[in-house]
Amino acid sequence: MIPTRWCPPHFTPGVRTFLDRIFPDRWVGRVEPITWPQKFPDPTPLGFFLCVHMKCLIYETPVNTDEGHAARIVAVVGDIMENPDTVFRVH
Numbered sequence: 001m002i003p004t005r006w007c008p009p010h011f012t013p014g015v016r017t018f019l020d021r022i023f024p025d026r027w028v029g030r031v032e033p034i035t036w037p038q039k040f041p042d043p044t045p046l047g048f049f050l051c052v053h054m055k056c057l058i059y060e061t062p063v064n065t066d067e068g069h070a071a072r073i074v075a076v077v078g079d080i081m082e083n084p085d086t087v088f089r090v091h
Helices: 013-022 045-058 066-082 085-090
Strands: none
Touching: 045 066, 045 085
């Protein structure tokens, strides 16, 4: 846990009260209402490559709707699963 002396303005009761009023039960903090995760693991080189590679493929073709974007993600994941050679070469 990060000591409060490192960033006290972000953790004062006034800030938490403001967040409770503006974003009831929806803000992420060190104590409440949603506890911040301890620490996410660093991505592996393969995971980092896969994320960037997928992003390039997803945004290669412009998409205008949320449904189109979701369909594009599904299509890219399907293509990668059917042709895993690129990922295997990185590993």
